[in-house]
Amino acid sequence: MAEYITTNIRNIALMGHGGEGKTTLTEAMLYAAGIIDRQGKVEDGSTVTDFEPEEIKRKCSISAACAPIDWKDKMLNVIDVPGYFDFIGEQVGPLRVVETACIVVSGVTGFNVGAEKAFKNAVKHGVGRMFVINQMDRDHASFDKVTQQLRDRHGSCVVPVLMPIGDGPSFKGVVNVLEKKAYEGAYQKSVEVPMPENMKDKVDKAFDDLVEAAASADEELMEKYFEEGELTYEEIMIGFHKGMKNGDIVPVCACSALTGVGIARMMDLMAKYLPSPAHQGIEHVGFNPRSGEPVVRICKDDEPFSAFVYKTIADPFVGKLSLFRIFSGKLTAQTILYNVNKDKTEKTSGIYILRGKKQVAKQVLHAGDLGALAKLQFTSTGDTLAEYNNPVQYPGLTYQTPCMSKAVYAAKQGEEDKVFSGLNRLMEEDPSITIEKNPDTFETLLSGQGEMHLDVIRNKLAAKFGANAVLQDPKIPYRETIRKVVKVQGRHKKQSGGHGQFGDVWIEFSPILEDGVDFEFVDAVVGGVVPRNFIPSVEKGLRDNIKKGVLAGYPMVGLRAKLYDGSYHPVDSSEMAFKTAARIAYKKGCADAAPVLLEPIMHVDVIVPDEYMGDIMGDMNKRRGRIIGMNQVEGQQKVEAEAPMSEMFKYATDLRSMTQARGSFTMKFERYEEVPANVAQKIIDSAVKDEDDDE
Numbered sequence: 001m002a003e004y005i006t007t008n009i010r011n012i013a014l015m016g017h018g019g020e021g022k023t024t025l026t027e028a029m030l031y032a033a034g035i036i037d038r039q040g041k042v043e044d045g046s047t048v049t050d051f052e053p054e055e056i057k058r059k060c061s062i063s064a065a066c067a068p069i070d071w072k073d074k075m076l077n078v079i080d081v082p083g084y085f086d087f088i089g090e091q092v093g094p095l096r097v098v099e100t101a102c103i104v105v106s107g108v109t110g111f112n113v114g115a116e117k118a119f120k121n122a123v124k125h126g127v128g129r130m131f132v133i134n135q136m137d138r139d140h141a142s143f144d145k146v147t148q149q150l151r152d153r154h155g156s157c158v159v160p161v162l163m164p165i166g167d168g169p170s171f172k173g174v175v176n177v178l179e180k181k182a183y184e185g186a187y188q189k190s191v192e193v194p195m196p197e198n199m200k201d202k203v204d205k206a207f208d209d210l211v212e213a214a215a216s217a218d219e220e221l222m223e224k225y226f227e228e229g230e231l232t233y234e235e236i237m238i239g240f241h242k243g244m245k246n247g248d249i250v251p252v253c254a255c256s257a258l259t260g261v262g263i264a265r266m267m268d269l270m271a272k273y274l275p276s277p278a279h280q281g282i283e284h285v286g287f288n289p290r291s292g293e294p295v296v297r298i299c300k301d302d303e304p305f306s307a308f309v310y311k312t313i314a315d316p317f318v319g320k321l322s323l324f325r326i327f328s329g330k331l332t333a334q335t336i337l338y339n340v341n342k343d344k345t346e347k348t349s350g351i352y353i354l355r356g357k358k359q360v361a362k363q364v365l366h367a368g369d370l371g372a373l374a375k376l377q378f379t380s381t382g383d384t385l386a387e388y389n390n391p392v393q394y395p396g397l398t399y400q401t402p403c404m405s406k407a408v409y410a411a412k413q414g415e416e417d418k419v420f421s422g423l424n425r426l427m428e429e430d431p432s433i434t435i436e437k438n439p440d441t442f443e444t445l446l447s448g449q450g451e452m453h454l455d456v457i458r459n460k461l462a463a464k465f466g467a468n469a470v471l472q473d474p475k476i477p478y479r480e481t482i483r484k485v486v487k488v489q490g491r492h493k494k495q496s497g498g499h500g501q502f503g504d505v506w507i508e509f510s511p512i513l514e515d516g517v518d519f520e521f522v523d524a525v526v527g528g529v530v531p532r533n534f535i536p537s538v539e540k541g542l543r544d545n546i547k548k549g550v551l552a553g554y555p556m557v558g559l560r561a562k563l564y565d566g567s568y569h570p571v572d573s574s575e576m577a578f579k580t581a582a583r584i585a586y587k588k589g590c591a592d593a594a595p596v597l598l599e600p601i602m603h604v605d606v607i608v609p610d611e612y613m614g615d616i617m618g619d620m621n622k623r624r625g626r627i628i629g630m631n632q633v634e635g636q637q638k639v640e641a642e643a644p645m646s647e648m649f650k651y652a653t654d655l656r657s658m659t660q661a662r663g664s665f666t667m668k669f670e671r672y673e674e675v676p677a678n679v680a681q682k683i684i685d686s687a688v689k690d691e692d693d694d695e
Contacts, residue, residue: 004075006278006299006368010270011077011325013094014132015122016104017114018060018083021134023047025104025257026067026080032187032263033069035355039260048356049080053463054456062456063429064090064311066323066354066370074271077370083114085661086453089399089432091118093310093381095125096397097325097370099275099282100244104132107141107167107254111149113661119154128244128275130251132266136164136171137256143167147252154250157243159213160206161273162253162266165196174254174262175199176269177206178236186260210249214239217248237273244275245282277368284327286384286394289340295392297328299367304390305329310397312381314429316464319375323354324385327394331365338388341396342378345388349374381431399432401666402447403652406454407475408435409444411468420444422465426457433457440477440555450652476646477600478683479672480549481558482593485510490585492577503577505530505538506565509589512558515671519546522562530566530578537575538563541582550590551597551680552687557672559590597680598672600645606655607638608663615658623647624676642670 014022027047031039040046045056049065061082069076079094095101101122105115115131122129133146143164150158165173165182173184175195180203182195195203215225217239225231231239243249253269255262275282277299284297284306297306311323337346352359352372365371379385382396410419423435423446433454434447448454454471461467487508494501512520521539530538539561546556566581604625608616616639617627625643632638648667655663675683 002070003364003366004369005366006301007276008073009075009077009277009366009368010100010274011079011098011277011368011370012100012102012270012274013064013079013081013091013098013127014102014104015081015091015115015118016083017106017112017118018085020083020104020106020109020114021257022083022104023050023061023080025132025134025255025263026078028187028255028257028260028263029069029071029076029078029267030067032260032267033071034188035069048358051357052460054459058456060084062087062090063313064094065356068353068355068370069267071267072271075369076267076270079370081118083118084452085114085117085656086448086450086456088117088449089430091121092397092399092432093323095121095127096308097310098127099277099279100128100130100270101125102130102132102270104134105146105150106138107133107136107143107146108138110146111153116153116662123247129247130244130253130274131158132253132255134255134257136167136254137169137259137261139168141168141171143254150250150252156209157213157248158250158252159210160254161210161251161269162255162262163199163203163206164254164262165199171254171256171259171261174265175203176265177203177210178240178269178273180207183265186263188264190261190264210240211236213249214243217243217246240273241275241279244273245279284394286392289343289391289393297392299326299328301330301367303328303367304387304392305331305335306384306386306390306392306394307331308394309379309381309383309385312379312428313372314425314464316425320428321352321354321359322373322376322379323370324373325370326365326367328367329387330367331371333363336388337373337376337385338391339376339379339383340386340391340393341383344378346373346376346379346385348376380428397431400449400664402432402434402449403665403667404450404454404649405445405447405474406471407441407443407473408446408458409470409472411470415467418465418467419461419469422461422467423457423469425465426460430457438474438477441475443474445474446471450656473649478552478554478675479557479598480551480554480590480595481556481598482509482511482590482595484592484594486589486593488585488589488592490581490583490588492581492584494577495572500569500572501574501577501580502569502572503534503574503579503581504567505563505578505581505585507538507542507582507585507589508562508564509586509593510560510562511593512560518555518557518559519543520560522560524562524564525566529568530563531568531573534568534573534575534578535563537578538582541579542586544579545583545586549595550587551595552684554597554687556590557598561586597675597683599675601642601670601673602645602648602667603670604641604643604648604651604665604667605638606641606663606665607633607636608655608659609636612659612663613637613639616655616663619654619658623651624679644673644675645669 067078215221307324313321410416492503549556629640
């Protein structure tokens with residue numbers, strides 16, 4: 001493979017809704033460039049970028065995968081990004097290392113929620129955008145209709161650059177608006193033909209729109225355009241490149257990844273017109289970890305070396321692969337790698353570029369290029385690699401908060417270490433998952449973006465590390481408390497010949513009304529009715545027993561126990577006897593003190609478009625939730641609500657269904673509240689049944 005300098009590199013992320021043909025488009029580009037001799041199919045599991053067993057099984061992309069493509073003396077570093085929302089974390093890394101987000105939409109279904117989210121994320125990361133209208137060969141495909149949709153949504157910055165000759169089954173070629181040239185045929189057999197007469201007016205109109213958009217990207221060009229009414233080709237290119245970078249121009253291309261029509265000409269546009277890493281005005285801002293001072297790096301070979309690790313692949317056989325983008329300088333086998341985040345020097349066993357799962361060894365990579373380093377010991381996703389004497393640290397990656405959790409157990413007893421060490425390795429590969437121990441239920445919770453996401457993690461765990469795990473709904477950390485004040489005697493007397501046992505206490509149990517106080521022991525004994533040396537035993541007996549409540553065995557909270565009377569035997573009394581007396585008093589007293597079940601209440605913030613408000617509020621009521629506030633946030637409605645944790649396990653899936661995946665939510669613990677009597681009884685019955693089953 002040839003060596004490519006910075007100006008000849010194009011870094012492109014293919015994004016959009018699941019099922020719109022991003023992986024097929026990547027295959028078509030690889031085939032058109034002659035890199036593969038047969039175009040694979042997602043359905044057959046034979047594509048370059050969907051190579052993991054889970055991707056082949058599910059027939060969809062799960063991980064972002066690279067496909068570097070040599071084309072017309074340029075390197076097109078294409079990253080095929082998953083479109084399904086469970087894998088939205090896979091968008092984060094690629095958007096930090098590309099100059100252009102190529103958003104793929106269908107010529108039939110048009111602009112949908114996946115494209116909408118991809119566009120917003122691209123804007124947020126400040127990268128250029130372009131649209132590819134794919135599937136133009138399908139029945140009812142309409143370039144004009146979809147382009148108008150895009151213009152209605154995003155304005156006049158959306159400009160057709162590659163227009164179709166024919167729609168649907170009659171789609172046979174494309175017209176390059178910038179060059180006013182028509183082409184027919186598929187892949188590299190696409191040849192120039194005379195411009196169809198019926199398209200000339202349409203192409204002229206599109207060209208005028210393009211010139212106007214290019215002019216509006218630069219003040220000097222705008223002045224000239226107003227004065228003279230036209231721009232030279234070179235001036236259009238200046239405006240086009242500037243507009244691509246700042247979002248004033250969003251080009252639109254037509255193609256069919258399945259038939260190959262338009263693919264080669266689209267790649268021509270990418271190679272010729274999309275911004276390179278060396279594009280004027282692109283700066284990479286970090287800070288010096290030693291001084292805290294800002295550091296700006298330009299993407300040039302003669303700058304000090306710095307690179308950002310945007311993804312990690314954990315492979316039990318090959319070892320860890322760290323995927324990176326060079327932000328400045330160049331990388332050779334002699335480059336000493338310093339991990340700025342970990343303050344460690346790294347050794348690598350080789351420099352590669354990845355094409356799907358295939359590793360291609362390289363001797364040198366230039367500024368702006370994407371590559372992979374094998375077996376780095378300390379480096380993880382989001383770290384910066386630099387020169388020790390010229391350090392710079394770039395901001396890390398921020399992932400969407402996980403919205404669904406499952407309790408994870410080893411399928412076989414004794415394999416716990418295998419399961420949890422494997423999960424930690426997978427967390428390196430996918431930082432959008434979290435693993436934490438719940439201190440209340442003692443379960444280990446695996447959290448991610450949805451049921452499919454967590455199921456994929458479980459299957460990867462088995463396939464990669466031979467560790468079988470079981471995922472279950474987490475236990476609810478219910479609590480119990482009392483509502484009445486009671487005074488009760490706990491008396492323990494046992495005579496079995498010889499030394500006996502005797503302990504006698506009177507305790508007043510009362511509810512603590514302040515939040516956050518689980519238990520309070522009050523020593524109100526006077527006159528030595530309970531000897532001082534036995535009082536700590538009474539307290540310990542109570543503390544040991546409040547771990548199991550009297551209703552369903554959940555921990556007792558908000559309990560004040562006042563020891564105010566009792567009696568003892570000079571020979572038979574002991575610490576154990578008074579602990580037992582305290583337990584008898586606790587069980588008898590709390591059972592008579594109007595015990596109730598408490599459940600965790602979550603504060604939920606839901607952000608949705610206005611049209612879904614009715615569904616969201618109705619659904620929240622069904623979950624025993626209550627709306628506590630509403631306000632506008634960035635053109636959408638933010639609904640603040642409170643709802644029981646037990647009703648929110650499947651909310652991520654249900655919200656996605658209700659809002660066509662346009663809604664999002666965050667959730668955090670707020671407080672405990674009493675469970676309604678009818679619900680409480682079911683919980684108590686279930687707990688009693690579980691206890692009987694265990695016995």
